[in-house]
Amino acid sequence: MSMWTLVIALASAIVVWFLLVRQLTARPWIASGDAGYSPDVEAFTSPAKKIALFVLLAVISSLFALFFTAYMMRMSPHHGSDWHSIPKPGILWLNTLLLAGSSVAMQWAKMLVYHRSGKSPQAALIVAGVFAVSFLVGQLMAWQQLHNLGDLHMSNPALGFFYLLTGVHALHIIGGLYVWARTIIRIWLGITTPSINLSIELCTVYWHYLLLIWLVLFGLLLTT
Amino acid sequence: MAFVAIADRDHEQEHHDPQTFVTKYIWSQDHKVIAIQYGCTAILVGLVALVLSGMMRLQLAFPDVFSFITPNEYLQFITMHGMIMVIYLLTALFLGGFGNYLIPLMCGSRDMVFPYMNLLSFWVYLVSVIILLTSFFVPGGPTGAGWTLYPPSTILPGTPGSDMGILLMLVSLGVFIVAFTMGGLNYVTTVLQARCRGMTLMRMPLSIWGIFTATILGLLAFPALLVSAIMMIFDKTLGTSFFMPAVLSMGQALDYQGGSPILFQHLFWFFGHPEVYIVALPAFGIVSDLLSVHARKNIFGYRMMVWAIVGIGALSFVVWAHHMYVSGMNPYFGFFFATTTLIIAIPTAIKVYNWVLTLWHGNIRLTVPMLFAIGFIFTFVHGGLTGLFLGNVIVDLPLSDTYFVVGHFHMVMGVSPIMVLFGAIYHWLPKITGKMFNETLGKVHFWFTFLGTYAIYLPMHYLGILGVPRRYYANGLSDFMPASVESMNVGITVAALIVGVVQLLFLYNLYWTLTRGKPAGGNPWEATTLEWQTPDTPPKHGNWGHTLPVVYRWAYAYSVPGAALDYIPQNDPQKGGDIEEGDHGKP
Numbered sequence A: 001m002s003m004w005t006l007v008i009a010l011a012s013a014i015v016v017w018f019l020l021v022r023q024l025t026a027r028p029w030i031a032s033g034d035a036g037y038s039p040d041v042e043a044f045t046s047p048a049k050k051i052a053l054f055v056l057l058a059v060i061s062s063l064f065a066l067f068f069t070a071y072m073m074r075m076s077p078h079h080g081s082d083w084h085s086i087p088k089p090g091i092l093w094l095n096t097l098l099l100a101g102s103s104v105a106m107q108w109a110k111m112l113v114y115h116r117s118g119k120s121p122q123a124a125l126i127v128a129g130v131f132a133v134s135f136l137v138g139q140l141m142a143w144q145q146l147h148n149l150g151d152l153h154m155s156n157p158a159l160g161f162f163y164l165l166t167g168v169h170a171l172h173i174i175g176g177l178y179v180w181a182r183t184i185i186r187i188w189l190g191i192t193t194p195s196i197n198l199s200i201e202l203c204t205v206y207w208h209y210l211l212l213i214w215l216v217l218f219g220l221l222l223t224t
Numbered sequence B: 001m002a003f004v005a006i007a008d009r010d011h012e013q014e015h016h017d018p019q020t021f022v023t024k025y026i027w028s029q030d031h032k033v034i035a036i037q038y039g040c041t042a043i044l045v046g047l048v049a050l051v052l053s054g055m056m057r058l059q060l061a062f063p064d065v066f067s068f069i070t071p072n073e074y075l076q077f078i079t080m081h082g083m084i085m086v087i088y089l090l091t092a093l094f095l096g097g098f099g100n101y102l103i104p105l106m107c108g109s110r111d112m113v114f115p116y117m118n119l120l121s122f123w124v125y126l127v128s129v130i131i132l133l134t135s136f137f138v139p140g141g142p143t144g145a146g147w148t149l150y151p152p153s154t155i156l157p158g159t160p161g162s163d164m165g166i167l168l169m170l171v172s173l174g175v176f177i178v179a180f181t182m183g184g185l186n187y188v189t190t191v192l193q194a195r196c197r198g199m200t201l202m203r204m205p206l207s208i209w210g211i212f213t214a215t216i217l218g219l220l221a222f223p224a225l226l227v228s229a230i231m232m233i234f235d236k237t238l239g240t241s242f243f244m245p246a247v248l249s250m251g252q253a254l255d256y257q258g259g260s261p262i263l264f265q266h267l268f269w270f271f272g273h274p275e276v277y278i279v280a281l282p283a284f285g286i287v288s289d290l291l292s293v294h295a296r297k298n299i300f301g302y303r304m305m306v307w308a309i310v311g312i313g314a315l316s317f318v319v320w321a322h323h324m325y326v327s328g329m330n331p332y333f334g335f336f337f338a339t340t341t342l343i344i345a346i347p348t349a350i351k352v353y354n355w356v357l358t359l360w361h362g363n364i365r366l367t368v369p370m371l372f373a374i375g376f377i378f379t380f381v382h383g384g385l386t387g388l389f390l391g392n393v394i395v396d397l398p399l400s401d402t403y404f405v406v407g408h409f410h411m412v413m414g415v416s417p418i419m420v421l422f423g424a425i426y427h428w429l430p431k432i433t434g435k436m437f438n439e440t441l442g443k444v445h446f447w448f449t450f451l452g453t454y455a456i457y458l459p460m461h462y463l464g465i466l467g468v469p470r471r472y473y474a475n476g477l478s479d480f481m482p483a484s485v486e487s488m489n490v491g492i493t494v495a496a497l498i499v500g501v502v503q504l505l506f507l508y509n510l511y512w513t514l515t516r517g518k519p520a521g522g523n524p525w526e527a528t529t530l531e532w533q534t535p536d537t538p539p540k541h542g543n544w545g546h547t548l549p550v551v552y553r554w555a556y557a558y559s560v561p562g563a564a565l566d567y568i569p570q571n572d573p574q575k576g577g578d579i580e581e582g583d584h585g586k587p
Helices: A003-024 A048-074 A091-114 A123-147 A155-186 A194-223 B004-014 B022-025 B031-061 B071-107 B115-137 B166-193 B205-237 B263-294 B302-318 B331-343 B345-359 B369-393 B393-399 B402-431 B439-466 B486-518
Strands: none
Touching: A003 A048, A003 B022, A003 B031, A048 A155, A048 A194, A048 B166, A048 B263, A048 B369, A091 A123, A091 A194, A091 B004, A123 A155, A123 A194, A155 A194, A155 B166, A155 B205, B031 B115, B071 B166, B071 B205, B071 B402, B115 B166, B115 B393, B166 B205, B166 B402, B205 B263, B205 B345, B263 B302, B263 B345, B263 B369, B263 B402, B302 B331, B302 B345, B331 B369, B345 B369, B369 B393, B369 B439, B393 B402, B402 B439, B402 B486, B439 B486
8 A cells, every 4th residue: 555554564463473473383293201381482461451552552553653654645636736835823832742741741650659759649640631631622623713714625635634634633532531530530439559560551551652653743734 | 482372361261260150151351152142142143134035026026016015114124134245244243253253262272362352342333233124214325326335416405214224324323433443453452462382374274264354354454444434424413524615405505525536435335345354355265174174174275265364364454445447547557457356266266276186185073164165166166266357347337337346256156155154153053052054955055055055146247248237126117128127036035035935944953953853972073173172062261171282283184094083083192184295185
């Protein structure tokens, strides 16, 4: 479809290769000499939720890579010659800062938990959530600004893609906020198990990843 | 090795132990119940698709007889038949059904790692099925755009169901993908993280390898369908022009401009081709296990089988445009995709040779599951060989959109996976129900289905070579079609109706098993894999009683020289059971 897809596919293949190659070269039919399980094979000892998150991130990567590929294919003259660049609302810069701030605050919460400072991560989590919600409000304002311009037509693919991609990204942020809200409610209820720490860690990974996707998306929007 | 995650979670067991009828059988978090729910729903919706195909065949054989089948309805039947069979039956039954049932049992886990998400996965799948079936009852009926849903015609007036029908189809697909992703995260994580002690990746039965790889393919490929569905919904409802070119409809210029239908085709087939292997890889895995168990022989070339599954999975992402040779692509592009397509023949052929070599000198027991497994080898080889024709650009061009293509893909990804599904259902039914099915009914079912499918699909290849186009409501009179086309269509229809009706035998056999089947015992096939070693049959919630099994060897210790029995279960701690170095292939 395009180089993007191939590069991503190749990168994933290399990762999978390194993860699996040692295990895939085992010869299970050969007698090991003792009737036990072979202790020399590495296993995935990470918590299930962590593995699931990384698998989910692979799915999300596939989703956005395909959106970006479709975006660039639609831009190329082979697939239509009606691409008219649209003005980008200035508020997107502020939104980018807000999302980065949210990510920093998440990282702060994670460090509080993992350095066993004894301090509650609650404040950091709330800051992260407020920033993330502000980002969503900012995105809505960007939509409003574009809408107010009035002279743009939906059949212009640049405009359609702008709404579509920012919308899909925002939906992923909302999904993250659901887990964030669950975590913070459990902290308020006084639950302090290792699972809370894990939730915070995984939220942080997810936050950073969505920031990364936003940066790529924002770069794509700005340059086209 | 630290495969202790599920063991660590033993204390959580009480949290979702079912208490009431509802939590036990309906809102259940038990992977086995969810598997049965998935299976029953998929089979029910598959029966709808089967009836649709019967109606299509009636129309083709007797064009002027059935006035209730209009051209619009014919197109709607085609579309719904294809989509239901590929997505809502095959994908759901292999991964939602067998994936759910087999992964925890074969890997020695108590359940999926996220039981609640597993439960949600089924109910969201059910919602997607209901949305899909709702489209039969909305104004304009379901979409008749063909299962590939190619724009621009898909959403333009003139195509049946271009208003509500197509929207419901797209929304249903979106919901299905959400359900699949929830299930898929579970399957992958469970295989990676929750195997019991000793169950290394290379000791996993090939069924698990097939399901695992297919799930990864699904997780990475379904987003392409989601992307195209969302963008098409935008085109339909918001007036964007992602896929819609400037177009005149009923003499009037529409508001679209400049969109690219080819872009849709790329996205669709970037999903659509891996989808073939999402269906085929679990079938490859399961059939390997059926052959090995019922031939009392270790699978030939286990490691090569695993590599072939992984290799086919990877290659399936770089062949999608062989579905688009007639879209006017650059010849170099066509050359690239023809080459990658033909390369897939190598790992696939390795698998076929290994299946045949597994049978070679085996102590073959011609049970019903074994019949279906051997039947699969036949149908798959025939379907695969015609794939070589269609994979070559220059041969594909004249055969494109003819019945040759219909014959090819029905043999390779219709009949073949269905053969494995029947084999698998008969094979694991004694474990699922605790009772043995009726062997005679099963054999009658097999022979009618196996020979019947040949009677249906072989003539279609001939029709295709004559140039009879697919998707046509009626062929009418044309010079290039001899009269034999008509009589052949009648013959195909008669065979199809017989095969369709014979499936009632299968349903009756399920009923017979439940009501009159004799107790099957824990391990009626004398198999080595863990699901046959559970303390209870059918396995209870939590699968393994107090202690999880420990695995000592691979899944294929059959007819081991010197062993007391001709099989040694994976969790049997006795010494031996493996092949000594240098003895490989000489059981």
